[in-house]
Amino acid sequence: MIEGITFLDGIEIVIFAIILFSLYRLVRGTPAIYIFGGVVAIYAAWKLFDALEMDLLSEILDQFIGVGFIALIILFQQEIRKFLLVIGSSSFGRRRRFFRQLLWLKPEEGEINVDPIVHATSQLAESKTGALVAIERKMPMGYYAQTGVTLNANLGSRLIQSIFFKDAPLHDGAMIIAQDKIIAASAILPVSESDEIPGRYGLRHRAAVGLTEKTDAVCIVVSEETGQLALVIEGEIIIIKEKDELRRRLTELLKY
């Protein structure tokens, strides 16, 4: 044992390293990674100045880090929200998947049966019936589902179609699907304020973009005006021409 470092210090260092690396994995690939890098650099500089007894610089960074904690909560809102949503979610399986990912364990693989969704949305497109379907991936959709009518019904093509029929009471708003269940209909999704969305798209598409900017969900939009099918992921609208393309993309996106 190195003098001055106890066994407990060693455990503390390992736990700290795991937390740091897990945070890195959570923000990797998002703009937050740059903030994360900046925070680590400032903290390292602060410790260095402190060790070298450069009092003025160390004092300035000390003050900065004092208010930095609150700034971090504001900057990492989305990530903290993601984390708390998963912790607070009622699905044990989903939480287990998230923690497997966090602990760098190989995820358990599986597939969601996309056929009812593909069939229903293609039929809706053919009849030019407007629809908005949000499909949960890793992040729980319970928060958005409770803005609509709770269903928890088995996933079926005919049920999806009948919910979106023009005169059906629940056709307005979004349907939310999680695993093999339609968990809610008539849900209200956050509308994107992005000025990159072409003007031809209205609120239905904006709501799909808004949700996928904030979460990892996949949305399918059927345009009432044109009957066009679109897949929306990470705020991007992808026009779908063929039913098979929708099946292929969805199967890939919903692998877990």
Ligand SMILES: Nc1ncnc2c1ncn2[C@@H]1O[C@H](COP(=O)(O)OP(=O)(O)OP(=O)(O)O)[C@@H](O)[C@H]1O
């Ligand atoms: N925040 C929202 N969350 C869920 N659904 C919404 C939301 N805002 C609008 N919608 C749905 O979108 C419908 C209005 O669609 P709108 O015509 O504005 O969109 P669009 O993108 O142009 O689609 P379309 O091509 O079908 O006309 C509403 O009737 C409602 O069902």
